[in-house]
Amino acid sequence: MKRLLLSLSILVLAATLCAPVHAAQGGGRRQDPIAFILQHASDLSITDDQKTKIEAIQKDLPTRPKDRTDQNAMTEYRTKVKDAAEKVTALLTKDQQDKLTALKDKAAAGSTPADKKDPNAK
Secondary structure (H helix, E strand, O other): OHHHHHHHHHHHHHHHHHHHHHHHOOOOOOOOHHHHHHHOHHHHOOOHHHHHHHHHHHHOOOOOOOOOOOHHHHHHHHHHHHHHHHHHHHHOOHHHHHHHHHHHHHHHHOOOOHHHOOOOOO
């Protein structure tokens, strides 16, 4: 019994210590793909006209369902986000799309673009 309690205590401690790291790395929650594009507008050389159109598409997006266990609502939400992301991608040039793919790959790997590094870091 003591071993079981000790094992459970160690598991809880490990989970508690790892949770902030997982959250800081973006774990458990995906960023809105349109917000990602707008966040990297300068990296992608987004024009003012493109930005206006992208923001209009983003404004029309529904909010994420509060009840995330409602599979129908979540499926409908994901479909609308995917459709909106496709509309935004269609607004980008081939070069911008290639840069976007590279940025997504870096984000998925947990790294950041060199020009996005913290200027206060030493």
